[in-house]
Amino acid sequence: MGALPDAVRGILDDFNPEVLIVEATGVAVPASMAQAISKICPQVKVAVLADASRWKRIRLPLRQLLTSQLESAQVVLINKCDLADQETIEMVKEDVVSYSGVRPVVCMSAQQGLSEEDVQAILG
Numbered sequence: 465m466g467a468l469p470d471a472v473r474g475i476l477d478d479f480n481p482e483v484l485i486v487e488a489t490g491v492a493v494p495a496s497m498a499q500a501i502s503k504i505c506p507q508v509k510v511a512v513l514a515d516a517s518r519w520k521r522i523r524l525p526l527r528q529l530l531t532s533q534l535e536s537a538q539v540v541l542i543n544k545c546d547l548a549d550q551e552t553i554e555m556v557k558e559d560v561v562s563y564s565g566v567r568p569v570v571c572m573s574a575q576q577g578l579s580e581e582d583v584q585a586i587l588g
Contacts, residue, residue, distance in 0.1 A: 472501050498536060510536050510538055512541070513543050516544045517544040519548070523555075535565075538567060538568075539585060539588075540560050542571045544573060570582045570586060
């Protein structure tokens with residue numbers, strides 16, 4: 465994790481972005497990443513993506529990992545909503561709440577884009 469804070473510091477110094485998005489792998493622990501980054505940039509917000517198209521296959525075998533990831537999220541994005549039926553999307557929403565508590569949950573897909581309200585929920 466040592467390289468991540470250095471990379472964030474370099475980006476902030478060189479570019480001074482309004483928003484910096486760091487995408488982790490699917491097996492990352494966002495809480496650790498957020499803790500490392502927050503020393504440099506205290507305004508860290510963790511968003512976790514839940515893949516609606518794969519949720520039924522991964523929800524039970526990966527429950528421990530999913531719970532760990534979701535617990536640190538301030539917002540949960542359910543992506544690929546266009547590839548899942550409404551029953552599955554509702555299952556994802558229920559699981560997000562049961563795994564980690566209530567927080568903003570935004571359904572999204574690349575085909576449909578995001579509303580201004582969704583963007584505000586994500587960025588806070």
